[in-house]
Structure formats: structure tokens, C-alpha cells
Amino acid sequence: MSQPVVKLRDIRKTYRSGDLEVHAVRGISLDIQPGEFVAIMGASGSGKSTLMNTLGCLDRPTGGTYYLDGVDVSSLDREARADLRNQKLGFVFQGFNLLARTSALENVELPMLYAPKRAGAAEMKRRALAALAIVGLAERSDHFPSQLSGGQQQRVAIARALVNEPRLLLADEPTGNLDSRTSIEVMGVFQRLNEQGITLVMVTHELDVANYCKRILVVRDGLVVRDEPVQNRSIAFAELAKLHSAESAAKLNAGIKP
Amino acid sequence: MRLLSTTIIALRALRRNKLRSMLTALGIIIGVAAVIAMVGIGNGAKSQVEAQVASLGRNVVTVFPGSFNAGGMRGGWGSTSTLTIEDTDAIVREVNGVVAVSPEVRDRNQILANGLNWNTQVNGESTDYLSIRAWDLSDGAMFTETDVKGATKVCVIGSTVVKQLFPDTDPLGQTLRIRNIPFRVLGVLESKGFNFFGSDQDDTVIVPYTTHMRRINRRTTVSTILIEAASSEEMQSVQDDVTALLQQRRGGREPDFTVRNQLELAQTATATTRVMTSLLGAIAGVSLLVGGIGIMNIMLVSVTERTREIGIRLAIGAHDGDIRVQFLIEAMVLSSLGGIIGVILGIGISQTLANLNGWPVLVSTNSILMAVGFSALVGVVFGFYPAHKAAQLDPIEALRFE
Ligand SMILES: Nc1ncnc2c1ncn2[C@@H]1O[C@H](COP(=O)(O)OP(=O)(O)O)[C@@H](O)[C@H]1O
Ligand SMILES: [Mg+2]
Numbered sequence: 001m002s003q004p005v006v007k008l009r010d011i012r013k014t015y016r017s018g019d020l021e022v023h024a025v026r027g028i029s030l031d032i033q034p035g036e037f038v039a040i041m042g043a044s045g046s047g048k049s050t051l052m053n054t055l056g057c058l059d060r061p062t063g064g065t066y067y068l069d070g071v072d073v074s075s076l077d078r079e080a081r082a083d084l085r086n087q088k089l090g091f092v093f094q095g096f097n098l099l100a101r102t103s104a105l106e107n108v109e110l111p112m113l114y115a116p117k118r119a120g121a122a123e124m125k126r127r128a129l130a131a132l133a134i135v136g137l138a139e140r141s142d143h144f145p146s147q148l149s150g151g152q153q154q155r156v157a158i159a160r161a162l163v164n165e166p167r168l169l170l171a172d173e174p175t176g177n178l179d180s181r182t183s184i185e186v187m188g189v190f191q192r193l194n195e196q197g198i199t200l201v202m203v204t205h206e207l208d209v210a211n212y213c214k215r216i217l218v219v220r221d222g223l224v225v226r227d228e229p230v231q232n233r234s235i236a237f238a239e240l241a242k243l244h245s246a247e248s249a250a251k252l253n254a255g256i257k258p
Numbered sequence: 259m260r261l262l263s264t265t266i267i268a269l270r271a272l273r274r275n276k277l278r279s280m281l282t283a284l285g286i287i288i289g290v291a292a293v294i295a296m297v298g299i300g301n302g303a304k305s306q307v308e309a310q311v312a313s314l315g316r317n318v319v320t321v322f323p324g325s326f327n328a329g330g331m332r333g334g335w336g337s338t339s340t341l342t343i344e345d346t347d348a349i350v351r352e353v354n355g356v357v358a359v360s361p362e363v364r365d366r367n368q369i370l371a372n373g374l375n376w377n378t379q380v381n382g383e384s385t386d387y388l389s390i391r392a393w394d395l396s397d398g399a400m401f402t403e404t405d406v407k408g409a410t411k412v413c414v415i416g417s418t419v420v421k422q423l424f425p426d427t428d429p430l431g432q433t434l435r436i437r438n439i440p441f442r443v444l445g446v447l448e449s450k451g452f453n454f455f456g457s458d459q460d461d462t463v464i465v466p467y468t469t470h471m472r473r474i475n476r477r478t479t480v481s482t483i484l485i486e487a488a489s490s491e492e493m494q495s496v497q498d499d500v501t502a503l504l505q506q507r508r509g510g511r512e513p514d515f516t517v518r519n520q521l522e523l524a525q526t527a528t529a530t531t532r533v534m535t536s537l538l539g540a541i542a543g544v545s546l547l548v549g550g551i552g553i554m555n556i557m558l559v560s561v562t563e564r565t566r567e568i569g570i571r572l573a574i575g576a577h578d579g580d581i582r583v584q585f586l587i588e589a590m591v592l593s594s595l596g597g598i599i600g601v602i603l604g605i606g607i608s609q610t611l612a613n614l615n616g617w618p619v620l621v622s623t624n625s626i627l628m629a630v631g632f633s634a635l636v637g638v639v640f641g642f643y644p645a646h647k648a649a650q651l652d653p654i655e656a657l658r659f660e
Contacts, residue, residue, distance in 0.1 A: 058573060058653050079577050086575020097570045097657065101274040113263040114575040160574070 003070050005168050005199045006032035006055060012063035013050050013222075024050040025061070026222040032168075037194045038201045039210035039230075042219035048203045049172055051219065055201060056089055056170050057081040069167050086114050090161030092171035092202075096153040098145040104156045105141040108132055111164045131159040135189055151182030158189055162198075169193065171202035175209050181243060187212040188236030212236060264580050268587035279592060282556045285549030286596030286636065287603060290629045293542035294604025297625045299611065300535030302618035307531050311524040313450050313459070315391040319496050321345075321483040321504070324514030340514045341480050343471075345504060349485060353499045355492035358386035361480040363470040369423070369463060371434035376422040379462045380436055382470025382480075390486040398430045398445030401466055409468040414445035416460035434463070439473055441465065493519040546629075549596070550636035557589055557644035568648055569656025582649035589641025590634055597633030601626050 013025040024047045032038055040048050053059040054066065057073055058081075066074045069088060076084065085091075098107045108128040112119055119127070132138045135155035145153050154174060161169055171190075175183035183206075191212060194200055202213065210216050211234045218226035272279045323341050346361040363382035368375055385403055388394065401412045413434070420429050433440045441463075450459040471477055487496040497519045504515055561568070568581055605621055612619040 053654055056573075082572065082575050082577050085573060091573050093657070097566065097573075099274070099567060099570065102270065106270060110267075110571070111574045113267055114571070114577075114580060118260070118263050164575075 002034055004031040004033050004067075005036075005069055006030065006201075007067040008054075008064065009066075010064040011051075011054060011061045011066060013047075013054060013059070014062045023222055025054070027064070028219075028222075028224055029064075030217070030224065030227075032199065032201065034199055035194070035197055036199055036201075037190070037212075037214040039213035039216045040201065040203045040219060041205055041207070041210055041216060044205075046219045047222040048219055050222075052170055052172050052201070052203055055168070056091060057084050082114075083116055086111055087116070087164060088167045090164070090166040090169040092154070092157050092161050092169065092174045094173040094176040096145070096150070096157045096177070098153055098156055098160075100146070101144055103142050103144060104132060104137060104148070104159075105129070107145070107156055108141075108160045108163050111160060115164060127163055128159070131163040132156070134162060134193070135159045149182070150178050151185050154178065154182075154186050155189060158186070158193075162193070167199065169198055169200045171200065173203050173205070175204065175206070180208075181240075183209060184212075184236050184239050184243070187234075188240065191236050208234075260580065261583065264583045265587055267580075268584045268591065271584065272588055272591060278556065278560065282553055283592045283596035283599070285552030286546070286593045286633050287549075287600040289542070289546030289549035290597045290600025290633055291604040291607060292545045293539070293629045294601055294621060294625060295607040295611070295619075296538035296542040297535065298604070298608040298619045298621040299617060300531065300538045301620040301622060301625075302612070304528065304531040304535060305620055306618045307527045308524075310453055311520065311527055312392070313453060314520055314523065315393075315484070315486065316389070317487040317490050317493050318390055318520045319485040319487055319493055319500060320518050320520075321485070321500060322516045322518065323479075323481065324512075324516065341483055342478065343480065345507065346480065346483055348503060348507060349483065349500055352503055353485075353496060355488045355496050355499075356485055357488050358384075358389050358486040360384040360387045360390055360484045361467050362387075362482045362484055363467050363475070363477070364481040365470070365475050367436050367463075367474070369419075369434050369436050371423040371432065372427065374423050374425075376419065378419055378422075380470070380474065381462060381464050382467035382474070383464050383484075384467055386486070387464065387484070390484050393450065394448045395445040396448045398443070401444055406466040406468050409466060409472050411439060411441045411465075411469060411473070412444050413441045413463050413465045414447055415443055415464070416447045416462040417449040418458055418461040419463055420446055436463070436465075437474055487519075490521065493521055546632065546636065549633075550593070550640040553589055553593055553637060554640035554644060557585065557641055558647070561585070561644045561648045564648075565651060565656050565659040568651050569653050569659065572651065572653035573657060578649040581651075582645045585645035585648050586638065586641050589645070590637035593637030593641075594630065594634045597630040600633070601629060604629075 008030040015022040608619040
């Protein structure tokens with residue numbers, strides 16, 4: 001069996017503010033294999049974001065060990081973690097977090113500019129356009145975020161997360177700001193990426209959305225309380241087709257009515 | 259390599275917010291433009307004063323008449339003159355380092371020529387006068403020693419007099435009348451312009467001093483004695499020796515003269531303009547400082563406003579150093595760009611002032627280089643704190659910032 005992309009052993013995170021101690025994560029052990037597509041679910045305040053921040057090397061756990069791609073990263077310094085985020089991880093946020101007044105192309109180029117070994121300008125542009133093509137936005141490369149819909153902005157953000165070919169794509173409530181139809185479109189993009197072999201972990205509190213994934217973890221009070229594969233997995237393009245025919249039927253009905 | 263990337267990033271960030279960038283640079287633009295214009299005006303004034311001082315002549319030591327004292331009532335300087343031709347002769351005879359002397363007799367007179375008349379300064383001088391004043395003739399010749407000995411009725415005239423009395427004729431060889439005495443015009447002086455007391459140096463007629471004393475105003479004393487020292491180093495010793503000599507010639511009497519050298523005049527004059535230049539420079543410097551504080555102010559606001567942006571950058575792999583350098587480059591680019599625009603604007607203002615008021619304006623390469631260099635430095639100094647603040651942000655908190 002191949003080496004897991006993520007291997008957590010007894011990960012803990014305690015926030016301390018004054019005398020008060022908040023145990024946000026209290027001993028999670030977990031393996032995620034290459035090609036998995038994991039949904040993390042749980043009530044608000046259960047520790048999902050804290051877990052994601054740890055997985056994303058944005059934060060250091062207060063206890064336990066984290067192997068990313070076989071490397072112990074729990075004790076790396078700020079700069080080494082920054083390089084790791086740049087090279088091995090991709091982030092998709094709930095609020096898209098694109099740079100305003102910056103074209104889609106330049107947004108996608110950004111991670112390459114921070115790469116330890118920067119590619120030439122032409123190569124950067126080529127790779128950014130390729131990443132935009134994967135999410136179906138190659139024609140919008142010169143558009144500013146303000147000229148794009150929410151779903152399109154999130155797809156630009158996904159292209160940005162992909163452009164350095166990460167080992168792991170992390171998404172914290174990526175559909176939280178989207179309507180149901182664009183949510184399905186974004187999940188469709190994730191499913192396609194996953195079919196191409198990319199490992200994904202995403203946080204959501206909608207079961208509908210989680211059903212597009214392959215495995216669901218439920219977190220409560222800083223612990224994983226359930227971990228099971230998805231039964232009756234939803235397939236995004238099929239759901240979209242259903243939605244489409246339902247819409248045409250509705251239009252037809254509206255047209256017949258006097 | 260990383261520095262190049264960060265430069266690209268910084269330039270893109272500036273381009274994203276053109277209005278804010280312009281406003282940030284505005285303080286520096288105004289500051290540098292002020293420096294360039296102010297120092298330009300100051301230097302222009304200085305060079306004008308220097309030129310005027312030089313137009314006084316070469317290494318000139320001047321003996322001015324003293325005050326009279328009649329039964330205890332004392333007049334001011336120059337209220338009477340007791341300087342004589344004998345004093346002049348004694349100076350030539352006994353003071354070392356003197357190359358030329360002119361006993362000067364000054365008077366204003368109505369003169370006539372060509373059916374026109376004009377009131378002008380009529381001065382009696384020796385043949386050395388032109389050498390002492392470093393003055394050349396544009397036409398004709400100076401009167402000679404023979405003319406002085408014989409007190410002949412000849413003159414050389416300034417260009418203003420030519421304009422007034424000989425508007426369309428060649429004045430050489432013509433006759434002009436002073437107190438109804440005919441004088442032949444031997445030469446025309448080159449134009450010298452205004453001196454720094456504001457009088458027109460070209461509005462003058464120069465005659466031999468002997469002629470002036472015997473025929474025009476019939477007096478036995480001279481107004482001033484002009485002395486040319488051999489070199490600027492010898493001016494001081496000539497001044498001292500002349501003072502001692504005249505003192506000795508007057509026995510125990512209260513001194514009725516003063517001796518000044520050109521250097522003293524020059525120093526007083528340039529001291530004034532130096533004060534003016536440094537005052538203008540200081541004002542301009544303060545406005546540059548205010549510009550720098552403006553940059554810091556807007557950069558600090560922009561760090562807060564761009565917290566989320568910084569969070570995004572950190573999340574996708576920027577090092578703390580990248581953020582710091584980005585903000586420093588932004589500050590430096592803004593301030594240097596402001597400096598360059600300011601220089602152009604400052605030169606424009608200087609030229610406009612020069613054309614409008616006829617002030618001389620002198621913009622030196624030095625002041626341009628200094629203004630641009632200083633504004634870049636202002637960028638680094640005042641950009642440092644905001645950049646440091648930006649680099650210290652925590653990525654998670656920065657991303658959560660609304
Ligand atoms: N920076 C922090 N300081 C203190 N407490 C925190 C901090 N971040 C999160 N917490 C606490 O940790 C717990 C888990 O938070 P979080 O991981 O954000 O939960 P979720 O994403 O599941 O809503 C919560 O009780 C929250 O208040
Ligand atoms: Mg959360």
C-alpha cells in the first residue's frame with residue numbers, strides 16, 4: 001500500500017486566552033490516502049477549522065505529530081511551512097479570497113511568484129492559463145473578480161490552488177457562499193480533479209454537499225466521532241443534468257399557461 | 259530571484275490602486291518640487307549678487323569720505339569730503355600692492371546733445387578707472403594721461419546715455435554739453451546693468467577728474483578714492499596701509515574717512531542670500547518631511563486595509579520577508595516616483611517664476627540628485643515601520659479579518 005498523504009497521530013490544539021483554555025482539537029489520529037476525497041462535518045465550534053488549519057500548515061498543533069507526504073511537519077518553522085504551503089498544499093476558502101482589481105490570470109500566477117524556484121514569465125502565464133482551462137475559465141483570464149459571478153470566482157480560486165500541482169487540496173466551506181446550483185458546479189470541478197488523482201479534504205456542514213465526496217468524517221468537541229465512506233454518492237454532472245431538465249420543464253409549463 | 263518576484267508583486271499592487279498610489283506620492287511630489295524651486299530661486303539670487311559684486315570691479319578698495327564736525331555738530335558719513343588729490347598721490351607713492359588708483363569726483367548734471375537733454379551721473383576719473391571697475395569699451399577709446407594732465411574736454415559715455423542722447427546716430431566724435439561746456443565723445447562703455455543698490459551703472463558720463471574739478475564743479479576735494487589691489491589676498495593689507503597712511507596725514511584729528519574693500523561688501527551681500535537660501539531650503543525640507551510622514555500614514559492605513567490580502571499571500575506561501583520587502587518596495591517606488599515627478603514639476607515652477615518675474619533661477623544637477631535620493635530614503639525610512647507591521651501578521655488571523 002502506498003504512503004498516506006496525511007498521517008495525523010494524536011493531534012491536539014489548545015488555545016489559551018488568559019486563564020481560559022479551549023481544547024479545540026483533543027487527540028485526532030487519522031490517515032488520508034492518495035486519491036481520497038474527504039468531507040469533514042460537524043457543528044459550529046467543533047474544531048473543523050482548527051483541524052484544517054493544522055492540515056494546511058497554517059498553524060502548529062500543541063501536541064501530536066503530523067506527517068505530510070511522509071515528512072514530519074509538526075515542528076517546522078514559519079518559513080519552511082510557507083514553502084510547504086506553496087509547494088504541497090492548495091487552499092480554497094469560503095470567501096474566495098481573490099485579490100481585488102487583479103485579473104484572474106494574475107491571481108492564478110500568484111503562488112508561482114512565491115515559489116522557491118520561480119518559472120519564467122511565459123511559463124507562468126502558460127501554467128496559469130492551463131489551470132484556468134481546467135476549471136473552464138480560460139476565456140475569462142483577463143476578467144477582474146468584480147466582473148465574475150461567485151461560482152466563477154471560486155473556480156478561479158481553485159485554479160490558483162492547483163497551479164503549483166499540490167499533493168493535497170484543502171477547502172474550508174468552499175460552497176458556503178454559493179447557491180445550490182453553483183455549489184453543484186464547484187463540486188463537479190472537485191470531482192473531476194479527484195478523478196485525475198488529486199487528494200481533497202473539505203469542510204462543509206451540508207450533507208448534500210458532503211455526499212459528493214467519498215468519505216465523511218464527523219467531528220464533535222475536537223474529536224472524530226464518525227468516519228465512514230459515502231453511500232449513494234452524488235455525481236455532479238448527473239445532478240446538473242437533472243436540474244437542467246427540471247428547469248426546462250418548468251419553463252415549458254410556464255409557457256403553456258395562459 | 260525572490261527579490262525580482264517581490265518587485266513584480268509590489269508593482270502589481272501599486273497598479274491595482276492607482277489613485278491611492280498617486281495620493282501617497284503627492285506629498286513627496288510637492289515636497290521635492292518645493293525643494294527644487296526654492297533652492298533654484300536661492301541659488302539664482304546668490305549668483306546674481308555674485309555677478310553684481312564682481313561688477314564693482316577687480317579687488318577694489320574704496321576710501322569713502324567721513325563726516326564733518328562743525329563746532330560739535332556732526333554730520334553723517336559722506337556729509338563732507340576732505341579727501342584730496344594729495345591723498346591720492348600719497349597712496350600711489352607709499353602703499354605697496356596698489357596697481358591702479360582713481361580719484362573719483364561725482365556729480366549729477368543736465369547734459370545736452372543732438373537737441374536732446376538728459377540728467378545723468380557725471381564722474382571725474384583717472385585713466386585707471388576702467389581697469390579698476392573691470393569695464394571695457396564697446397566702441398572708441400578711453401581718454402589718456404595727456405587728457406588728464408591738460409584737463410581736456412573729452413568723455414566716454416554709458417549705453418543708457420547713448421540711448422537717450424544719440425538714439426539713431428553714432429556718438430563717437432560728437433559733442434555733448436555739460437554746463438554748456440562742449441565735450442567730445444571718445445568712447446562708449448559696455449553695458450553693465452544695475453548694481454545691487456539698484457542704480458543703472460550705464461547711465462553715466464566719465465570725464466578726466468582734472469577737467470571735472472577745474473571746469474565742471476570747481477572743487478578741490480574728491481568724492482571717493484578707488485584703489486585696485488594687485489590681488490584679492492593683498493586687499494586686506496592695502497586697506498590697512500591706506501587707513502594708516504591717511505590717519506598719519508591727518509595728524510591727531512578725528513578720522514574723516516572710511517576704507518572698505520570689495521570682499522567685505524561681497525560678504526555682506528552673499529550672507530543675506532545665504533540666509534535666504536537656507537531658509538527656503540529649510541521650509542522645503544520640512545515639506546519633504548511632511549511628505550514622508552504622509553507616506554507612512556497612508557502605508558499604515560493600507561497595511562490595515564490590506565490585512566486580508568496579506569493573509570492570502572502568507573497562506574499561499576509568501577515568507578514574512580517577502581511581505582516586508584514588498585511593502586518597502588512599494589514605499590520606495592512611490593517616493594522615488596514622487597521625487598522624479600517633483601523634480602520635473604519643480605523645474606517647471608522655477609522656469610515659470612523666472613519668466614514671470616525675471617528672477618534668475620538656477621536649478622543644479624546636485625539639488626536634483628539630492629532631492630531624488632533623499633525622497634527614496636524617505637520611502638525606506640517611513641516605509642519600514644508599516645512593512646514590519648505587515649510582515650508580522652498571523653496568516654489565520656489575517657484571513658479572518660473583515
Ligand atoms: N484563535 C483562537 N483563540 C481561541 N479560541 C479559538 C481560536 N480559534 C478557534 N477557537 C476555539 O476553538 C474551537 C474550535 O473552533 P473552530 O475550529 O473554528 O470550529 P469550527 O470551524 O468547527 O466552527 C471553538 O470553541 C473556538 O471558539
Ligand atoms: Mg469554521
